[in-house]
Amino acid sequence: MPAACSFSRPFRPFSAARQRGRKALPLVLIAAALALGGAVWWQQRSTPSTTAARGPGGFGGPGGPFGGPPGAGGGQAQPVSVGLVQRRDMPVLVSAIGTMNARATAVVRTKVAGELTALHLREGQEVKAGQLLAQIDPRSYQASVDQLQGSLQRDQALLKNAELDLQRYQQLQAQDSIAGQQVDTQAALVRQYQGQVAADQAQLANARLQLSYTRITAPIAGRLGLRNADLGNVLNPSDAAGLVSIAQVRPIDALFAVPEAHLPALRARRAQGAAVPVQLWDKDNKTLLAQGEVSAIDNAVDVATGTVKIKAAFANEDGQLYANQFVNVRLQLDLLAQALTVPAAALQNNAVYVVQDDGTVTQRRLRTLAVDGERVAVQGDLPEGAQVVTDGLDRLREGAKVQVIDAQAAADKAAQAAQQASARRAEVMKNLTPEQREKLAKMGPEERKAFMRSLRSAPAAAPAAAH
Numbered sequence: 001m002p003a004a005c006s007f008s009r010p011f012r013p014f015s016a017a018r019q020r021g022r023k024a025l026p027l028v029l030i031a032a033a034l035a036l037g038g039a040v041w042w043q044q045r046s047t048p049s050t051t052a053a054r055g056p057g058g059f060g061g062p063g064g065p066f067g068g069p070p071g072a073g074g075g076q077a078q079p080v081s082v083g084l085v086q087r088r089d090m091p092v093l094v095s096a097i098g099t100m101n102a103r104a105t106a107v108v109r110t111k112v113a114g115e116l117t118a119l120h121l122r123e124g125q126e127v128k129a130g131q132l133l134a135q136i137d138p139r140s141y142q143a144s145v146d147q148l149q150g151s152l153q154r155d156q157a158l159l160k161n162a163e164l165d166l167q168r169y170q171q172l173q174a175q176d177s178i179a180g181q182q183v184d185t186q187a188a189l190v191r192q193y194q195g196q197v198a199a200d201q202a203q204l205a206n207a208r209l210q211l212s213y214t215r216i217t218a219p220i221a222g223r224l225g226l227r228n229a230d231l232g233n234v235l236n237p238s239d240a241a242g243l244v245s246i247a248q249v250r251p252i253d254a255l256f257a258v259p260e261a262h263l264p265a266l267r268a269r270r271a272q273g274a275a276v277p278v279q280l281w282d283k284d285n286k287t288l289l290a291q292g293e294v295s296a297i298d299n300a301v302d303v304a305t306g307t308v309k310i311k312a313a314f315a316n317e318d319g320q321l322y323a324n325q326f327v328n329v330r331l332q333l334d335l336l337a338q339a340l341t342v343p344a345a346a347l348q349n350n351a352v353y354v355v356q357d358d359g360t361v362t363q364r365r366l367r368t369l370a371v372d373g374e375r376v377a378v379q380g381d382l383p384e385g386a387q388v389v390t391d392g393l394d395r396l397r398e399g400a401k402v403q404v405i406d407a408q409a410a411a412d413k414a415a416q417a418a419q420q421a422s423a424r425r426a427e428v429m430k431n432l433t434p435e436q437r438e439k440l441a442k443m444g445p446e447e448r449k450a451f452m453r454s455l456r457s458a459p460a461a462a463p464a465a466a467h
Contacts (some may be wrong), residue, residue, distance in 0.1 A: 077401040081391035082355055083343035087384055090341055090377040091277075092334040092370045098256030098280070101311075102247035102323040106220050109242040110136060110235040111213040121244060123226050126319070127218045134243060136214035136235065145207040152200035159193035166190050222248035223319075247323045252316045253295065254280060256329045257307035265333050266297065266310075278312040280321070281328040285373075290314045290321060294331070336370060339377040346388040347376050353389040353396050354382070360399050361389060428455050 118135035127133070166186045172178040225245040229235060235243065258266075269276050276294040281287065292314035301308050310331070314321060321327075346352045350368060353361040366380035382388075387404065389396065396402070432440065432455075440448060 077359065077403040078392055078395050079405045080355075080361075080389045080396070080402045081406075082387040082404050083346055083390045085382055085384055085386045085388060086341050086375075087338045088341055088375070090336040090339040090370050090375070091332045091372055092336060093372055094258050094262055094331040094333055096256040096258050096310075096329040096331065098254045098312075098327050098329040100321050100323055100325040100327060101253045101255050102222070102249055103251055103253055104220050104222070104248040105323070106222075106246045107242040108133060108216060108219065108244050108246060109237060109239060110134075110216055111237055112136060112141065112210055113236045114138075114140070114214060114234065116229055116231055116233050116235055116243075119227070119231060121224055121227065123224055123244075125224050126250075127221065127224055127246065129218055129221045131218045132215055133218055134216040136216065138211055138214040141207065141211040141214055145204065145211050148200060148204040148207050152197065152204055155193060155196045155200050159190065159197050162186065162190045162193050216243060218246060220246055220248055222246040222250075249319065249321060249323060250316050251313050252321050252323070254278070254292070254312045254314065254327060254329060255309060256312075256331075257302070257305065257309050258331060260301045260306050260308055262331075262333060263297075263301075263308055266294070266331075269333070270294065270297070277332040278314075279330040279332070280314065281330065283326060283328065285328050289327060290316060336377055339369060340379065340382060340384065341375045341377050342366075342382070342388050343390050344371065344374050344376050345390040346393075347378070348393050352382070353393060355387040355389065355402060355404060359403070360401055361396055363398055425452070428452060 114136035116134060117137050119133075120135070121127070121133045166183070166189075169178055169183045169186050173180060173183045223246070225247070227244045228241040229239075229243050266276060278292050278294060280289040280292070282289060292312050294310055295313040296311040298309035298311075312329075312331075342352055347366070347368070351363050351365050354364055355361055364380055364382055366378040366382065369377040369379055371377075389402070392402075429437075440451060443451060
């Protein structure tokens with residue numbers, strides 16, 4: 001019995017606590033409902049700032065932390081630049097790297113030894129074949145010519161006298177007044193003098209030739225290089241460097257190599273008698289230097305590179321091309337008439353984004369046919385005159401909304417803003433005192449910016465203080 005009484009006592013406080021809990025439950029539910037309503041109200045109030053911070057798509061939309069890329073969905077339109085799809089004649093080009101080769105080169109050397117007494121050339125000038133370039137001291141060679149001229153005159157006089165004697169002897173022989181042997185001896189003497197005169201004439205011609213070599217002339221027409229001798233130097237025919245070099249650059253040739261896969265098409269065009277056009281561009285592929293045509297194809301393929309050498313001729317009337325100059329070559333193998341073309345910047349992975357009438361973009365797969373600078377000939381389902389995106393491709397996907405902007409107008413606006421900022425900065429600098437200028441020169445970049453901002457805001461703050 002006492003054990004039963006002790007067992008029944010603990011249940012009284014537990015029962016009382018449960019009764020108090022049942023009475024407090026409605027109060028807890030009311031407090032939870034009020035807290036939930038306050039949270040919902042606060043979330044609705046702060047939605048614009050939260051959306052702006054997390055992206056136009058919120059948490060799950062495009063631009064949010066769990067959504068797609070910004071602008072890829074149906075929210076904010078992405079600014080893009082566009083180009084037009086056009087039809088035009090499109091050349092099929094093969095690009096290569098080439099080197100200019102002079103049509104002919106010559107090193108001008110003296111043919112006789114002597115002192116250089118005159119120069120009639122200017123380095124880098126264009127000369128004609130036979131034009132006088134320099135003069136060797138001719139006095140010793142002129143003396144040799146005079147000496148041989150005297151010997152020739154002497155021997156000619158002896159020959160004349162011997163011929164007269166022979167005539168007299170022949171007359172006397174006819175009268176049987178002289179022996180025949182004496183006539184034969186005189187005839188032999190005449191022939192001897194004739195040989196001597198002929199030898200004198202040859203020696204004199206050689207001496208005159210040597211004298212003419214003292215005038216150094218251009219062997220070919222072309223452009224002069226830098227001279228290797230000065231006035232007073234003694235020149236010799238054995239000088240390796242010579243006096244100056246000449247390169248014939250009008251016309252001039254370009255030497256380049258193309259893959260052997262293009263050889264059949266190239267040979268077929270030349271077999272038809274059609275010219276194969278070639279263009280030369282500068283190292284940046286921005287400036288056209290010259291236009292010419294293929295003049296020769298090598299007779300063998302280089303097994304190491306799988307290419308064949310091509311030579312193209314260029315008139316070079318303006319003289320812009322130099323020997324050994326590096327050039328970019330574009331060889332035209334064919335011409336696609338009225339091909340469908342798009343800007344090269346619009347083509348990415350053989351696809352373009354086309355801007356539709358509703359302001360969205362759709363992707364079209366294309367096949368590339370030829371490339372010519374900033375235009376690409378393509379084949380595919382693409383209407384002429386359509387707009388294709390050229391800038392902003394990385395932010396797009398199928399069905400994305402876009403806003404077409406004028407890239408040139410935006411660049412002009414930015415340039416105008418920069419000019420205005422520069423003008424304002426110059427105006428502020430003009431009004432600085434010498435002390436302020438010295439102080440500004442000692443400041444760091446951040447301090448200088450803060451100082452300039454304070455100066456620009458000072459005129460606006462002054463009227464406010466006056467009021």
